[in-house]
Amino acid sequence: MKAFPAEFDSLLTERAHALLKTPSAAGAMQAPGKTPIAVFANVMARSRAAACVKLLDRAMRGALRRMRTPIPRETITGMRENYAELLPKTMRVQTADLNSRRSRAAAAAERIGLLRLMSSQSLRKLAETVTGLSLAPNPDRQVILYEPGDYSGPHNDHHPEEPCARDGYVDVHIYFSTPAVKNQLLVYEERGCLTEAVDVSTPSGLAVYRLPFWHYTTPLLAKGTSQRAANRWVLLSSYDIDR
Numbered sequence: 001m002k003a004f005p006a007e008f009d010s011l012l013t014e015r016a017h018a019l020l021k022t023p024s025a026a027g028a029m030q031a032p033g034k035t036p037i038a039v040f041a042n043v044m045a046r047s048r049a050a051a052c053v054k055l056l057d058r059a060m061r062g063a064l065r066r067m068r069t070p071i072p073r074e075t076i077t078g079m080r081e082n083y084a085e086l087l088p089k090t091m092r093v094q095t096a097d098l099n100s101r102r103s104r105a106a107a108a109a110e111r112i113g114l115l116r117l118m119s120s121q122s123l124r125k126l127a128e129t130v131t132g133l134s135l136a137p138n139p140d141r142q143v144i145l146y147e148p149g150d151y152s153g154p155h156n157d158h159h160p161e162e163p164c165a166r167d168g169y170v171d172v173h174i175y176f177s178t179p180a181v182k183n184q185l186l187v188y189e190e191r192g193c194l195t196e197a198v199d200v201s202t203p204s205g206l207a208v209y210r211l212p213f214w215h216y217t218t219p220l221l222a223k224g225t226s227q228r229a230a231n232r233w234v235l236l237s238s239y240d241i242d243r
């Protein structure tokens, strides 16, 4: 595969294609009182997912930057009151923002058809079906790579300073894991407790979130000795809700 197809839905298996159009998919995150997230595992053939990883690896790896936000030591040394600890957003990933056309990462993504795929009509339509919302075209786009030990700490993705996002927005994650990945979980809140966990380390998958809510991803674990080959790629498209 030299480039991604123009439309996201042409990457899907027949089964996933059908599933994502059914009322159960549509109802997956619209139940009242439930956290609005839906995760669909193995939506592509394994060989297709492997080809996507190969393409991302070749074209995007060199354009990523490391993002390491450790826990500030002062969260402990500066504490004066028992049980008053607060954890800021911490993470360790590699990422590239694809929104500035002039960036090296966006140019690389453009060359392999990634920008087009991530703003394709079929991806937006699918997110509309699953969320039951009308979504604005032209999503913000970002690529994330998790290697062994990489994680995103608890955060809620609330953006109260942005008029388009302060009342909520929709994120779609298309993801791929190499066979050397043993496990990575997405943990999220349900009725105020971080009790829900879903395995997002399947060869391919799709997650649709109506944010904000609290969530985190656990450190990526590799199988045995295959540390370097354990990679999880996430393609993230963020949509404003058409109100």
Ligand SMILES: [Fe+2]
Binding pocket: 155, 156, 157, 215
């Ligand atoms: Fe997040």
